Amino acid sequence: xxxxxxxxxxxxxxxxxxxxxxxxxxxxxxxxxxxxxxxxxxxxxxxxxxxxxxxxxxxxxxxxxxxxxxxxxxxxxxxxxxxxxxxxxxxxxxxxxxxxxxxxxxxxxxxxxxxxxxxxxxx
Numbered sequence: 001x002x003x004x005x006x007x008x009x010x011x012x013x014x015x016x017x018x019x020x021x022x023x024x025x026x027x028x029x030x031x032x033x034x035x036x037x038x039x040x041x042x043x044x045x046x047x048x049x050x051x052x053x054x055x056x057x058x059x060x061x062x063x064x065x066x067x068x069x070x071x072x073x074x075x076x077x078x079x080x081x082x083x084x085x086x087x088x089x090x091x092x093x094x095x096x097x098x099x100x101x102x103x104x105x106x107x108x109x110x111x112x113x114x115x116x117x118x119x120x121x122x123x
Contacts, residue, residue: 002028002112004095009117012085020080022095022114030073033103036080038091050103058103085121092116
């Protein structure tokens with residue numbers, strides 16, 4: 001069993017920045033692929049970014065160039081640095097872990113999820 005705990009969400013004005021953290025209860029960073037997803041009210045959970053055990057990254061087109069995913073093997077934590085935030089980035093952001101060695105954009109491929117952290121971007 002793996003527990004994932006997200007933090008760092010909040011209210012920010014458009015153009016601002018936030019850094020989300022996802023702390024894992026045991027070693028996952030550097031062993032398995034990790035991903036960030038987001039879900040707006042009444043919407044499906046959408047892929048945002050992922051990082052493989054080897055450090056390769058992949059991003060949704062809507063966040064490419066603005067968001068950066070990274071991992072700290074020592075702290076067993078995955079981060080999502082979000083810059084140039086837009087109102088359409090408003091959502092609950094979830095961290096997930098997949099046992100797949102390669103990154104995947106499908107939420108059904110992820111075995112564990114955190115409780116989510118709210119990000120609200122005002123215009």
